[in-house]
Amino acid sequence: MSELKYRQVHLDFHTSEYIPNVGSDFDAEEFVETLKVASVDSITCFARCHHGWLYYPSKNRPDLIHPNIYNKNLLLEQIDVCHKNDIKVPIYTTVQWDAYVMEHHPEWLSIDENGEYINSQGVPAPHFYYTICLNSGYRQYLKEHLQDIIDVVGSERIDGFFLDILFKVDCHCENCFEQMHLKGLNTAIKKDRVAYSLIMLDEFRAEISAFINERVPSAGVFYNSSHIGPTAKKSLESFSHLELESLPSGGWGYDHFPATMRYSRNLGKDIIGMTGKFHTYWGDFHSLKNKAALEFECFNMLALGAACSIGDQLHPNGKLSEAAYDLIGHVYGRVKAVEEYCRNTTTISEIGVLTPEEFYIPGEPNPGIHPALIGAVRMLQELSYQFDIIDSQMDFDKYKVIVLPDVIDYIPRLEQKLEEYTKRGGKVIGTYESLIDKNNAVSKLYGNEYIGDSSYDRDFVLPNDTIGKDLYKEEYVMYVKGAEIESLTSKVLMQTVKPYFNREGKTFCSHQHAPSSKEFGCPAVTKNEHVIYFSHPIFTLYRKNSPAWCKAMMKDAIEHLLDHKLVQHNGPSTLLTSLREKTDSNAKVLHALHYITEKRSADIYTIEDVIPLHQIELKVFIGDANVKSVKVIPELTPLQFDVKDNYVTITIDKIEGHFMLLIE
Structure with a gap:
């Protein structure tokens, strides 16, 4: 985890060709200054979007550069100004959604049993959601696109690749059926077709990772499927790290992240949690998540062992929202203050x-x-x-x-x-x-x-x-x-x-x-x-x-x-706790979070108010260890404590949102 940046932004830029003057207000110095003030240390920027357009001066496909882009060097300028300010810039590209491919290469699309294109999102037209089959000529198209990025950006300027949208699909195309026959799978059985889709995705990831690693050995590589579960284990070698997309207000809900993170943190990879600044879902322009909700979502990432990523979408004019980065900066300022106590820690579970x-x-x-x-x-x-x-x-x-x-x-x-x-x-x-x-x-x-x-x-x-x-x-x-x-x-x-x-x-x-x-x-x-x-x-x-x-x-x-319980408290059931241990010492780090989710609308759950707790007694099992000190993170203010019956007991005057203790 020590190599990961903890305060990341995932900057969407899916931009229609019907919008004029794309990127006309982008100013590199203003862009990076906004990120610095917001304590952002990594930002994922776009090479290619779901509309199929490019945001860099492509040599291979100049015809796919966004037709209304004001500055063809947008991605290059984002990378250069961020690197000068010690901010990483992983490069985003789409994989299985692309409006240009939908229109110009329908032969590359996945089809169902009726020969109809598969819309995995169920969204009516217009959209870019017909799923591309990776068994088609598209695979070479994607490789040529990646090579183009590497040639134009330069391997020395590439921090990593975020390859988005890889889903299993019940595809009935001739290419998939041919490969199924070669593997002895029955094309008439849905279970076999979907099982093959998973096999094919594993093979695809291995092939693309080898392609990237040969050309940019130091690049991070992540493939996003909006979830991480047991099926991910077969292709873990293709990932440099994991990123867990989970926007509670965007369909995942507040139950998805803790259940999935508590599994994926055991897979032996560094991991980043991802939420969004949006009130609802991606593409929700000119909306802001409630501050308390974004606090909880990020601090819960830290508590469960992940670094943080907040999704945003850049306005087509190329100018970052002041309000959005005030919000992000509020949360990331607090993350910056405590992240050294989150790095190099392992989970303690009973x-x-x-x-x-x-x-x-x-x-x-x-x-x-x-x-x-x-x-x-x-x-x-x-x-x-x-x-x-x-x-x-x-x-x-x-x-x-x-x-x-x-x-x-x-x-x-x-x-x-x-x-x-x-x-x-x-x-x-x-x-x-x-x-x-x-x-x-x-x-x-x-x-x-x-x-x-x-x-x-x-x-x-x-x-x-x-x-x-x-x-x-x-x-x-x-x-x-x-x-x-x-x-x-x-x-x-x-x-x-x-x-x-x-x-x-x-x-x-x-x-x-x-x-x-x-x-x-x-x-x-x-x-x-x-x-x-x-x-x-x-x-x-x-x-x-x-x-x-x-x-x-x-x-x-x-x-x-159980002979003993690791963490006890006298607070309400809405008080969540997470106990971690520093790998470079035997110090324990205790996270306590108190945020209450509510369904104030018909569509989503959110968090609006931070309700403080007072005079909370926390008890942490320490066995026969000798406790030298208990301190509040990040101020390192020492607290009085008692040790009795293998527990250290501390009374906290006030817990307001997120609270951390260092037990040495």
Whole structure:
């Protein structure tokens, strides 16, 4: 991470040919002065946009230079003035969206089973969203374009390439089908077609990275697909680093970044988070994100181990917005002050949560970030646990507890890996259908027999002094159907309670479900040595309805398994914490964030107000380490602290937005 710039801007410049005087107000010194005042240390600038136009003096395709550009040297001047001021300038080019290619080379476009062009965004015309097939003559076109950039800009002036828009596509073109036949894949099966699309993207990235590295060995290379998941692992060698595009107000939502970042930070690559200054989505000219929202999005990147990138779009006249860079500068001034305590740090986690995304089948519908994973991330964040999102190939021994949220497929090798993990002292929490072999209903791991779906659409759980110990000792409804199980070698920690009946046929009661019949049903929670199992899809349920009793049940289960918790506090569940460790010392860095997302509009969630917290007690597990000092970052003001029972305890007078501590 030390080589990454932490205060980046991604400067879009998708500019229609129907706009005159493009770049006419660009002034290099004014441009760079605006960036410097805003504490920007890297800015991605455009060689070519989605409209297909070029913003540099192309030798290979001068006909594609934007027809109304005022200054053909725009990109070159952006690079030169930024380099003189120690600001990096990665070069942007588009890959699979290009309006010029759409119009002039329709033979290069991906087609569906009806021979229609594939519009992956579903946006009506006019647009530039027909997806280009990378198995076509376009691949050579792109190489020639990259070579042209290198020839014109010069390899010594190139910091890196940001290659945008690489998506898997169910393409039915002759080239794809020919390659599928060569690989023994069935063109009549959608799963095979989409699987081939992923293979082809991996091959493409490897080929283009080799092409770039041969010519500009020091260049950074990143391919943007708007998400990073398990499928990225096969082509990681093609990336110099990772960038995680996630604009909460632009369709990703506030659940995408934490779930995806907690996974991608385990892939062994430096990583940059990316949001936008826009109130909504890319291309939202003359809008500003709420200051509190941009603060949270950037500070959460730091807390979870990423550098920062903020998306902007340059006005066609080439002049940066004063308001936008006042906003960006407000956030980046604070990032600049603390970034040295974010560099060279590693995550400290106590829990690993398996991602359902690993088990998605290519070509079949999938929910993106699965509701079960969203529920797990929300619940664990609200409970102040330190956790990663992992896949089944990763090292389980880094974690005290492994969580299998609701829908993790049954795989014998995963079951065996977890059994071996528990023999070494590891703990497991499984829920609902995770790791349930429906062909052999007896689970040695859980100590239960799986009978099938519950007979009841909604049933109830009855808290006790082990699970739900802080709840009233009466029934609580579970809004999503669970599984019916029978305890074999496990101990029952919580019972379900049956309703009188389902709401079906002639039976119904009141407005929703029937009340409790007071008759016990099957177990709701069991424990088999180091393994706790919930028969309900408790994380999906929490994502759907957010019942506090489900979070209380999970809290009790984790506390039942964990000897200690890494971070504790007496604040509200909206206070998020992240614990990291400096790699060049044993100092710990604690991030605390308090920003509350709201849906004040029909379309988007955002954050507007920063609500301070007062007299917050933070406790950090330190084991037998000797604490020398606790200081506030970045001022390094020393704080009083107490050490007792392997915890250091600090009381913070005020947390307003983002707060950082250095524990030496």
